[in-house]
Amino acid sequence: MTTTSTSTVTSASNSSALTQLQRLEAESMHIFRETASEGERPVLLFSGGKDSVVMLHLAAKAFWPCPIPFPVLHVDTGHNFPEVLDFRNRTAERLKVRLEVASVQDYIDDGRLSERPDGTRNPLQTVPLLDAITDGRHDVVYGGARRDEEKARAKERIISLRDEFGQWNPRDQRPELWSLYNTRHRPGEHVRVFPLSNWTELDIWRYIAAENIELPPLYYAHERDVILRDGMLLAVGEYVTPREGEDIERRTVRYRTVGDMSCTGAVESPAANAEDVLAEVATSTLTERGATRADDRMSEAAMEDRKREGYF
Missing domain, CATH: 3.40.50.620 (HUPs)
Known part of the structure; x- marks a missing residue:
């Protein structure tokens, strides 16, 4: 091997x-x-x-x-x-x-x-x-x-x-x-x-850290303009614009999973590398999809x- x-x-x-x-x-x-x-x-x-x-x-x-x-x-x-x-x-x-x-x-x-x-x-x-x-x-x-x-x-x-x-x-x-x-x-x-x-x-994440695997940078902490919608922080851009009553905020966030910009939420986080993310995930009680994917919230099934x- x-x-x-x-x-x-x-x-x-x-x-x-x-x-x-x-x-x-x-x-x-x-x-x-x-x-x-x-x-x-x-x-x-x-x-x-x-x-x-x-x-x-x-x-x-x-x-x-x-x-x-x-x-x-x-x-x-x-x-x-x-x-x-x-x-x-x-x-x-x-x-x-x-x-x-x-x-x-x-x-x-x-x-x-x-x-x-x-x-x-x-x-x-x-x-x-x-x-x-x-x-x-x-x-x-x-x-x-x-x-x-x-x-x-x-x-x-x-x-x-x-x-x-x-x-x-x-x-x-x-x-x-x-x-x-x-x-x-x-x-x-x-x-x-x-x-x-x-x-x-x-x-x-343990494997990513051990193997030093490169990921897209949005998996780590960065500043981004977001809005709070249905309990999720969505990135403001071409596919997501504020609705009435929604305010654009500049926050330090990262993404736990990657999907469409229109349905994938960010989480507030200072985790800047794989080791930081490891410590964060170890204490989380929500799966990444349950916490940040609107398309999985459409129904229980x-x-x-x-x-x-x-x-x-």
Whole structure:
């Protein structure tokens, strides 16, 4: 197994002494190797958010010294943070992976999708995602979901079978015993694979700190103009403007998760590096999605409904 100067992995002969973080890394790398060897046209969903960044880092380590043997796919809503898009492009270039982009804006422009009354585009990602999977004939699709994020994601196995319509049936899941992963599927179906299923937000940040992984700068404390709406601090900009009674404030904030600018809230924080964030997350009682994602507040079953339709 390959190591770097900041690697968290020890030799196989010392596997009994692996820490929890090292075991998680080894499990994720094993999942990548096993499933990539069984797939014909795998693809990794990459948004530039911390989970997809860690997932791509693990893939690079899993296949080193060979290049990552599959492209990355981003479903671009058109409402992304500019810092994240810049990071996405630089990362794909640095790792020499092919970047595929499915554009929600293209679907709106040609009439295949319509803007929502609330202006939020995150729920519009499903159709472009499924079309990109079909057009690319991708049979194994890697996602960065973790079980601790949200109740619907806690139900999902590491290997998630999707039918010919990209839909997920929570009652149609396969046993995963002895680290054996079944990626078999009928023509037209595909599997989603979640190498970070057993990680927590704290694990992610511990790994980022240990591996010195670069992230988009909005994950760390910075000053930004925000408004308080529905209990969340939303960044003022092209996609979010103050409503009557809302005041623009300049605050020191950071983001715990990355989504659309129109539905992703910031948190007030002085955390300027990974170690600071670690200390902050360790004392938090709210998940990052529950605290900062308006699209997950639409209903108690918002995420599960979207997953049934083919969402990440």
